[in-house]
Amino acid sequence: xxxxxxFFFILWTLKILEDTHHIPFHILLVKILVPGYVGIxxxxxxxxxEIEKTHLITLALLFAMFAEIVNAIGMxxxxxFFGVTHALLLSFHWKKTQYLESVCTIDIxxxxxxxxxxxxxxxxxxxxxxxVIELNLHEHNIKYxxxxxxxxxxxxxxxxxxxxxxxxxxSGRIIIGSILFYLCDVFILGELTAPDFxxxxxxxxxxxxxxxxxxLFLLSTIGKKIFNxxxxxxx
Numbered sequence: 001x002x003x004x005x006x007f008f009f010i011l012w013t014l015k016i017l018e019d020t021h022h023i024p025f026h027i028l029l030v031k032i033l034v035p036g037y038v039g040i041x042x043x044x045x046x047x048x049x050e051i052e053k054t055h056l057i058t059l060a061l062l063f064a065m066f067a068e069i070v071n072a073i074g075m076x077x078x079x080x081f082f083g084v085t086h087a088l089l090l091s092f093h094w095k096k097t098q099y100l101e102s103v104c105t106i107d108i109x110x111x112x113x114x115x116x117x118x119x120x121x122x123x124x125x126x127x128x129x130x131x132v133i134e135l136n137l138h139e140h141n142i143k144y145x146x147x148x149x150x151x152x153x154x155x156x157x158x159x160x161x162x163x164x165x166x167x168x169x170x171s172g173r174i175i176i177g178s179i180l181f182y183l184c185d186v187f188i189l190g191e192l193t194a195p196d197f198x199x200x201x202x203x204x205x206x207x208x209x210x211x212x213x214x215x216l217f218l219l220s221t222i223g224k225k226i227f228n229x230x231x232x233x234x235x
Contacts, residue, residue: 032072034068034071034072035065035068035069035072037213037216038061038064038065038068038216039065041061041216041217041219041220042058042061042062042064042065042220044220044221044224045057045058045061045219045220045221045222045223045224046058048221048224048225048226049224049225050223050224050225051169051223051224051225052169052223053223054092054222054223054224056088056089056091056092056095057088057089057092057219057220057222057223059088060084060085060086060088060089060092060219061085061216061219061220063081063082063084063085063088064081064082064085064216066081067079067080067081067082067085079144079147079151082151082185083150083151083154086154086155086158086181086185087154087158089158089162089178089181089219090154090157090158090161092222093158093161093162093164093165093174093178094161096165096168096174097115097161097164097165097168111164111166111167114163114164114166115163115164118160118163118164119160122156122157122159122160123156125156126152126153126156129152129186129189130148130149130152132193133148133189133190133192133193134148134149136193137192137193138192138193138195141192141193144192148189148192151185151189152189155182155185155186156182158178158181158182159178159179159181159182162174162175162177162178162179163175163179166234167234168234169234170222170223170234171234172234173218173219173221173222174219174222176218177214177215177216177217177218177219177222178215178219180211180212180214180215180218181211181212181215181216181219183207183211184207184208184209184211184212184215187204187207187208187211188204188208190204191204191205191208
């Protein structure tokens, strides 16, 4: 965990310096450290003392690492690996909410209400985000025209099912981590609408990294014996 936190601050500093052009764009150190950070979160989730099985989370982080490696070497399949990452997170959240309903640890009527309201919210957000991105895609990014709606569907369902875990053990870190991941990808997809994809707005770059690194860290702690506060049992 300590190594992960150190990586977080090093990476965040390097990315801000890179994005503000104080250091060369895509320097080798950043290319190595980004997959390395994701790899550490994956390894932590695999070996840390646990309170429940989280193999799907481990696999999700592993595919996120593959995505970063692919991005680092300049291949154009990172979005595919991240799509698998979110599909695995969706599966984990879905299984957790099904278990939640079977053991009835919270008021099911309240749970169904949260499930329905969050479904409506994410459905509306899905339509707005997809339409805005599709309308503003530039010629050099037109290849994403069919990919974005499908990717956003998986991403939105993942975030929705995370909210549905509300009231369950560690639901706080599940929801916050998943929503941060959701926001990160929305910011990154928003970069596709920039006039110059290789030089997108600095604000989007900063926001994507502010949300991405904590998201991975929180997701890696799901099911682990860490941050178990007596006052906040569901975090």
